[in-house]
Amino acid sequence: MYHKISTLTSRTICSCVLLAVLSACSPRFDTATSPDFNKNWDFSLNQGEWSSVDLPHDWSVSFPFDSIKGEGATGYLLGGHGKYRKTFATTGLPVTYLYFDGVYNNATVSLNGEKLGFHPYGYSPFHYDISQKVNASGKSNELMVEVDRSRYADSRWYTGSGIYREVKLINEPALHVPPWGISVTTPEVSAAMATVRVKTKLVNKGAGTQDATLVTRLVDEKGNTVATQTTPVQLKAGAEQTLEQEITVTSPALWDVDAPNLYTAVSELKTGKEAVREYRTSFGIRSFRFDAATGFYLNGVNRKIKGVCLHHDGGLVGAAVPKAVWRRRLQTLKDGGCNAIRSAHNPASEEFLSLCDEMGFLVQDEFYDEWDYPKDKRKNMGESSSTDYITRGHHEHFQEWSKTDLQNTILAHRNHPSIIQWSIGNEIEWTYPRQKETTGFFGADANGNYFWNPPPYSTEKIKELQETIPRTKYQIGETAQKLADWTREIDTTRPVIANCILPSASYESGYADALDIIGFSYRRIMYDYAKENYPDLPVMGTENLGQYHEWKAVMERPWISGTFLWTGIDYLGESNGNWPQKHSSSGLLDLAGFPTPSYYMYKSLWTKEPMVYLTSQTLDKSIFKVEDKRVVERKPGGWKHALWSWHDVNHHWNYEDGETVIIEALSNCPEAELFLNGKSLGRQRLADNEDHIYKWAVPYTAGEVVVKAYADGKVVEYTLRTSAPPATVHLSTDGRLEGGIEHIIVELRDKNGNPVRHADREITFTASGAELLGVDNGAPSNTYAFQGGKVKTNNGKALAILRLKEGTSKLTVSASGLPDKTISLSSRRGYLSSALPSPSSSTTTN
Structure with a gap:
């Protein structure tokens, strides 16, 4: 697993380095789970008729978009009250768990008319031991899950409604491993040898003492057993015990983003010669660390994190995203050079994380978008000024549920080799008024836009204001420390990070003191400020624009570990008051998963295999103009401040005869040449285009334009051809x-x-x-x-x-x-x- 070196518990001793080594995937419940438990549920919406559905299920995505009742914050799709009902019988085994990976939201779970519990947060997993509440083996049980999504604008993005992640019915013998009971870590990793530490929690819910043997086998991807260890156990009735086994693997196949090798820990509980239960835990072996001076290292190799932020919806399928939909989307991102995902702004599903393990993505798993105070779901910037019912969000449950939700998420996710960071919050500073006031950007004496300018106040003045401005009931630094402490109670093998939108204040409020790494949200302008004033705390971009200037800033600074672009894929919601626009358009992929021009820009930056891509636009609509026979920006240097959406371009070659058209080419090749109907219009060098875009002004003539790009003796090309009407x-x-x-x-x-x-x-x-x-x-x-x-x-x-x-x-x-x-x-x-x-x-x- 990922281990942080002990000196990092005090940043004053060695705050510049975070060291971590591999972890494992959460144990699968295949052999203990009732098959097809997600099939054939009854569903009723708003006290309507019952219908049959399979899980996962999102009822809101089936609605038409509603510009009158709906809110752009959640994509103009409504919520409501839903009920799910399932009739089932248990096996003859004495222990039964009911496991939910996620229900959105405010879920009340009942069994045979008796309430099991209430779970408000829509993104954290939870489970119940229902052993004493189910009817005798073979007899029918009725499970009811009531979901209150009447607050259909309770978030700043589309959430979905209902049991949108998998449910498991887990049947176990009296002596067994409970959910989240196995962790696999590798405290020592090298090319020659790895130490695999398997901790297995056992519980005995039987009436007498149980004698058994735990046999753990490590199996490679070819099915070969590479190591085995056997440990005897004797457990009294009602007791629990955690067994620790250290197993050596020689010449391990390391998990890497380019070679995501996985092993399986097969854990068998045996009484005598018979296996009582088998648990299979997928894991990988690797090391990583963050260095405040030189950035990120994976398996000892210094490399950049080429990441994107992703919300949890899958476009037209809503929040109940089939695995194949995620695989298509993730593969397209992978083909574009992406190697990391930030789960914005909530914990990811088990299935999504397993795909990241399998496909080779680094993951920042994020917990919260709200803490003590609410965000305005319609505006984002600032504490909520709205008190209407539909926008009240999870902050109302934060004081009571935050520790449980956070720690359950870590227990469920802690073993995924893909996860390299726990993020405790996203742009939380907006909800604490003192943070805005102390930056100097937003007061009467503000001297510039916080987005593009360095802090107007000195660190001394910010510190002074933090100490003198009246305090609110809850303090951002205190809450951050509490969340970070809760995280480290469960897992010290990964660094704690947060996405800070006002880092100049966060450094002095105690917020940054709680973190192992600080993430900057749209604050690349402060990278040098961070290096100068706070050199011991590693920093990286955790929310950045999908534009060239963002990556250029990362590449020029070795101490910046990488970035997470906003966003990898367009997502439903956050389109407040912009009807008919129901979602943002900031993704490298659009909502249907088709690549956008920004995808090809980043493919040109993140991949080495020669590539080229063409777009076109009329001169009057283009951001470029012709000056002295050269194509230049209408606004000189405008590329340095380009925002979320790519500028307006076309993907065709159909214009008026003689009309001047600007052709743009995105490529990682050092030279490119444009041809119109076979005639060369000039060869250019990429180094001569500071915005990383090749461009030509071309008088339109029907036919075809072809760009040929040249690199290391290779030629790649892309063609736009005049088309006739659709046939x-x-x-x-x-x-x-x-x-x-x-x-x-x-x-x-x-x-x-x-x-x-x-x-x-x-x-x-x-x-x-x-x-x-x-x-x-x-x-x-x-x-x-x-x-x-x-x-x-x-x-x-x-x-x-x-x-x-x-x-x-x-x-x-x-x-x-x-x-x-x-x-x-x-x-x-x-x-x-x-x-x-x-x-x-x-x-x-x-």
Whole structure:
């Protein structure tokens, strides 16, 4: 597991280094879990009729977007009161646990008419021991889960509603490992040898003393047992004990973002020669550390964290995201060079974290967006001035539930090798008025925008103001320390971090003192300030713009470990008062998972394999102009302050004859050349373009423009071709199938088969033998209901997601004025690798 060196408990001794080594995935409950427990639940919304649903389930995503009753903060989708009902029988085993990975939110759980408990936070896992409450083996039990999501604008992003993560019914013998009872750490790691420390908590809920043997085998990915240890145990009735085993692995295959090697710890409880229960724990072996002077190291190699922030929704499927949807999205990000994910701004699901383990992503797991005081869900900046019912959020439960939620999350997630940081909060400073006042940015004597300017006040003045301005009931530094202490009670193997929007105040309020690493939110301008004034505390960007200037600032400073861009993928919500825009447009991928220009910008920065990508725009709409036969910015140096959304560009080559068009190319190649209908329009050097964008001014002529990029003897190219009006609809899958989920990509094409990107059509979808989970085009202004079976293409494209049934399924697509198209699909097992076209090849697009 990841171990922080002991000297780090006091930052005054050695605050510049954080050392950590591998961890393991949470134990699987496969052998103990009732199969298909997530199937065939009854669901009722707002006291309506009962219907059958499978879990995970999000009821809000099935609603139409409502600009009247809805709120942009949560994507104009409403909430309500939902009830879930499940009838089940238990096995003959004496112990039964009921486990929830996440219910949004305010969940009341009852069994056979008796209340088990209330759980308000929508993102933390929880479980109940129902052994004494279930009926005798073979007899029926009724489980009821009531979800109060009437406060449908209780967050600043789309949350979903209902049991949107998996539920498990876990059956155990009297002597067993309870949920979260196994942890695997590796206190010593090298290429030659690793020490694997397995701690196994055992409980005896039987009537007498239990004698048993714990046999732990470490198994590699090929199924070979690489090491074994056996430990006897004797446990009295009602007692519990934690056994510790240290096992040596020689020549370990290390877990890395480029080679996410995993092992399995197979833990067998045996009485005599018989195995009572087997638990399987996936884990990896690796080391990492953060150094305040030189940045981040993984397995001893200094490298940058190339991360993105992700909210938990999957676009058209809402918050109940099938694994295949996440895999498609994560693979696209991986192909673009991304190696890290920040779970903004709440704990991730177990399934998501397991995918990150498997695919090789570093993870910052975040706990909270609110602490003692609420945020204004409609504005974000500042404490909540709203007292209306629908916006009251989790801060109302924070005092009572924060420790339980935080520590349960760590217990459930602590063993994932992907997790390298625990984040205790996001931009919390807004909710404590004193923090804004002490920065000097927001008062009458403010001398500049906090976004782009260094602090106007000296550290001495900020410290003085922190001591003299009247205090509120709760203090940010005290709460931060409390949360950090609770985190370290459970796990000292990963650093504690927070995303600070006003770090100049956080350094002096006690907030930064609670942290092992401080994260900056949109404050790259303060990287040098941090180095000068607080050199012993490691710093990195934890929320940054998907623009070139952000990465340039990281690359120029070895002490900055990396960044998490806002965002990796567009997400529902945070679109307050902007109807019909229902979501933000800051992602490297749009809401449908299609790459945006910022994706290709960062692919050019984060990958080494030669690539190039083209866009175009008319001169009058472009951010560029022609000056002395050169293409330059209309606002000189504007690229240095580019914000969340990429500037307006087109993905086609269809304009008026003779019209001046600006062609932009994004590439990691040192030279590029543009051709119009075979004629060269000039070769450029990337080094001569300080904004990292190749650009040409071209008089429009129908045909094709081709950019060729040159690197180390290799040539890659990208083509934009003039297209005729749409003549047909082209359907394709993206080459993946997992859990019966199929993505269908819809493209308009002309009579010659060229993609049409300048004209759109309304598309109607009809599924047969499959469930149509939803359709989307990725555009923020798309307000077609996801599950309405109809959408208008955006840039000539749309997406449908199907859940296939046994046998053959069909999807028929009808577009206005075009012939219908049908694609036939057969359910099959397995997962196919990505088949997305790469812009670094000779791909033709419009």
